[in-house]
Amino acid sequence: ESDPFCEKLGIELVDLGPGTATLELTVTEDMLNFHGTPHGGAVYSLADAAFAAASNSHGTTAVALETNMSYLDAVDVGDTLRAEARETHMAGRTAEYQIPVTDDGDRVATFRGRVYRFVD
Amino acid sequence: ESDPFCEKLGIELVDLGPGTATLELTVTEDMLNFHGTPHGGAVYSLADAAFAAASNSHGTTAVALETNMSYLDAVDVGDTLRAEARETHMAGRTAEYQIPVTDDGDRVATFRGRVYRFVD
């Protein structure tokens, strides 16, 4: 399905499976902040998009309740970042996803999120 | 100072003071996700921009270490969201900022962040 915000940022779906999703984003000049380094919101948006894709991969609507993000290493313009979402728990109306964000295999950020699932 | 990513999303600085910052974002169609609701990354980017502005307001470079976000209520296209960053602790090389995000005064998300400050 089309995701206008992902298109706006250039976030691309690489792989999607039951409870898993891999997305990529190449950092461009228009993603920089006033320091001249990539904006935390851009890196987060990649991880959040993977979170949304994986948590909705079962066909049940899921919406974000809580997320947290560790910023671990600097990234540069031209880097292609990869977010790999993995479902680490599901029970009742919530599920948990863990999402390392890597640059050429090196971890640059860590995201964890919890969704509310609209199950009966 | 110009912030390309804020310009790309239309995030606007309303007010800036020592350890405080207020920024706004009007939600547009290109910020929607595949559910047709505003992407979590867009709302986060507003809060994160306020976090960056407030934490760098003292003239000392500060970079994000950790952030967390509670998504509390739905927002719609056309809503103008407001993020008000407030410094709630500073000691040594780190500082903490709390940032409610509101829509017409109603809280729709809560963000807290910790920065690393490049002090000697």
Place this chain on the structure above:
Amino acid sequence: ESDPFCEKLGIELVDLGPGTATLELTVTEDMLNFHGTPHGGAVYSLADAAFAAASNSHGTTAVALETNMSYLDAVDVGDTLRAEARETHMAGRTAEYQIPVTDDGDRVATFRGRVYRFVD
């Protein structure tokens, strides 16, 4: 109602209202870690107890989904820590609580938590 774990740690209820709770804990030698400083789990347990009290203050059972904690300043044996829980959002089946932990009025930690409420 009695809370065995609070009794075990010496956590005391100071005040309880609809969506609010104030609890206190005096740090003792048996709460120290191998550094000789108060264990993060002891400070967390105080905040978590305030979180549980405030979120269950309406008579509806609420259980913790997600919590996060910022450790801001050192505390010592003999300090009486105060956790003041405040409900900052409630909608549908979840609610959010923010809990500063202070020592003599100075903030030493910040806790935020989200609960799942067993409402029909």
Place this chain on the structure above:
Amino acid sequence: ESDPFCEKLGIELVDLGPGTATLELTVTEDMLNFHGTPHGGAVYSLADAAFAAASNSHGTTAVALETNMSYLDAVDVGDTLRAEARETHMAGRTAEYQIPVTDDGDRVATFRGRVYRFVD
């Protein structure tokens, strides 16, 4: 090294290596909350103890900056919980640790923490 708070709760060190630590806690009656279920502070204290052990395993003093916890499944009196801390990133003055908490192999909580390391 002795850790009074761990002794008070009965938290036991099972294994310790460079950047890794495994600790266990058997849930007892005095760890229950007013619901009659194990207190979130007890489960957190186990994970936090593993976090402290792993982050100080290199001989450099490390103190907690930020932590977050997902509560995923109920635990009961008599359950032996296991927290396995793993260093997932280290750079400059901070490091990140991820700690699943399991009961008989099933994940019951997830903890992530960031420390400040006293390196020159």
